[in-house]
Amino acid sequence: MLIVRKYMKKKSLIFDGSNLLHRCFWVNSVRPTIGVEYLFLNSIKKLASRFKPDDILCVWDTRKNKTDKNYRQILTEGAYKQTRDREKSAKVYAYCDSVQQVSRHLGIAHLHPDVLEADDYIGWLTSDRLTTHNTVVVSSDSDLLQLCSPECIIYNPMKDLEITCSNFREITGTKNAKDFILFKSLMGDKSDNIEGLSGVGKKRALNLVREGISHLSATQSVIVNKNIELIDLSKSKNHHPHETDWYALLYDREIRKKKLNLKKFREACLPLRLTNIIRNIREWEQAFDQTKTIENVVDRLIRLNLS
Numbered sequence: 001m002l003i004v005r006k007y008m009k010k011k012s013l014i015f016d017g018s019n020l021l022h023r024c025f026w027v028n029s030v031r032p033t034i035g036v037e038y039l040f041l042n043s044i045k046k047l048a049s050r051f052k053p054d055d056i057l058c059v060w061d062t063r064k065n066k067t068d069k070n071y072r073q074i075l076t077e078g079a080y081k082q083t084r085d086r087e088k089s090a091k092v093y094a095y096c097d098s099v100q101q102v103s104r105h106l107g108i109a110h111l112h113p114d115v116l117e118a119d120d121y122i123g124w125l126t127s128d129r130l131t132t133h134n135t136v137v138v139s140s141d142s143d144l145l146q147l148c149s150p151e152c153i154i155y156n157p158m159k160d161l162e163i164t165c166s167n168f169r170e171i172t173g174t175k176n177a178k179d180f181i182l183f184k185s186l187m188g189d190k191s192d193n194i195e196g197l198s199g200v201g202k203k204r205a206l207n208l209v210r211e212g213i214s215h216l217s218a219t220q221s222v223i224v225n226k227n228i229e230l231i232d233l234s235k236s237k238n239h240h241p242h243e244t245d246w247y248a249l250l251y252d253r254e255i256r257k258k259k260l261n262l263k264k265f266r267e268a269c270l271p272l273r274l275t276n277i278i279r280n281i282r283e284w285e286q287a288f289d290q291t292k293t294i295e296n297v298v299d300r301l302i303r304l305n306l307s
Helices: 002-006 017-030 036-051 071-075 086-093 096-104 118-129 142-147 168-172 177-187 202-211 218-231 243-257 262-269 275-279 281-288 294-306
Strands: 011-016 055-059 108-111 134-138 152-156 161-163
Touching (some): 011 017, 011 036, 017 036, 017 055, 017 086, 036 055, 036 096, 036 134, 036 281, 055 118, 071 218, 096 108, 108 243, 118 142, 142 168, 142 177, 168 177, 177 218, 262 275
Parallel strands (some): 011 055, 011 134, 055 108, 134 152
């Protein structure tokens, strides 16, 4: 039994909440008969059934501290993400409270940063907090590919693609996270309004990563180094050293609180008119009640044997 336990790591499924909600909002705009809340919950259910995690975390961009500036705004003099459609974002986030409230009853923990962003929190979770776990991060945001490791898979739901260390080079064109960060820093990121080097597209950026960047001009080096500071998720805690204290506090609190309660889940679905969920409530129990998976049955037996 002890031998079995040695190789049984916990598995955490981490959703980029804002990314998922935006995708659900877009699908709803194309197919308005399918509600945003249903799309959100069903997306989580499908992946809970697929990956069978011990914990499900949903991390949001909503900040606790709305007064202090994110260091990225300071470094870019306010240009960072200024091209985003704020009116559309407001419409998307109008669903935030309802999806969080109903999904909590499925045992899902919801997390948010203090000053920074969901990506930074997810980066901390995968590199600091959950290093003893097998982790699956769900997002179509390429920024999170840098978190890929032997313990962390990135799942892109838009492409139904699992990015691992084995196929990382095939997918990104770069051999590891460090090279991927450099690649993005050379190209820039239009979605975040981060300017790359003039005339450098994907092909040239990949060549520069392979050849090295020692021959770049002083001006080009300044741009690239600043972009690395903006893009590399491991850099953010250097600018906001107390941020990780909040991450740990909220994570521990929410993990302790999380609990599957199908009765309350069903009741929360009623005012949202989620009739399809209510009719098939046993499917949801099977997807989220991890006490019934064989792995968890074995784990409980091991715990009893050790006590």
